[in-house]
Amino acid sequence: MKPLLFKIRSARAPYVQRSTSSDLFGRGMDLALALLVFVLLGWALDNWLGTKPLFIIVFAVMAIVGGAARLKYSYDEAMQRHERERAEAMRATSRPTSSAESRP
Numbered sequence: 001m002k003p004l005l006f007k008i009r010s011a012r013a014p015y016v017q018r019s020t021s022s023d024l025f026g027r028g029m030d031l032a033l034a035l036l037v038f039v040l041l042g043w044a045l046d047n048w049l050g051t052k053p054l055f056i057i058v059f060a061v062m063a064i065v066g067g068a069a070r071l072k073y074s075y076d077e078a079m080q081r082h083e084r085e086r087a088e089a090m091r092a093t094s095r096p097t098s099s100a101e102s103r104p
Helices: 002-011 020-049 054-093
Strands: none
Touching: 020 054
């Protein structure tokens, strides 16, 4: 499953800096809509097969677990990017001055 998730993440568009509130709102809507779609699919399947709460529960759990995994991977990706940027900034500020400037 890890290689599939890596392919999905690498196929996405490059990261664009967004404001925190709109990013969180988008993630929340993504989770809510995925849960709604999966519950509706479970309801339709339960009505068709006559197994009332079974598929609703299974699909709801699948949506929640999938959403949590997606949030975890996006968080890990953001933290790795943040750590890279921080390390680059630290290297840029700690570079020694040129030899011409360091002579007395």
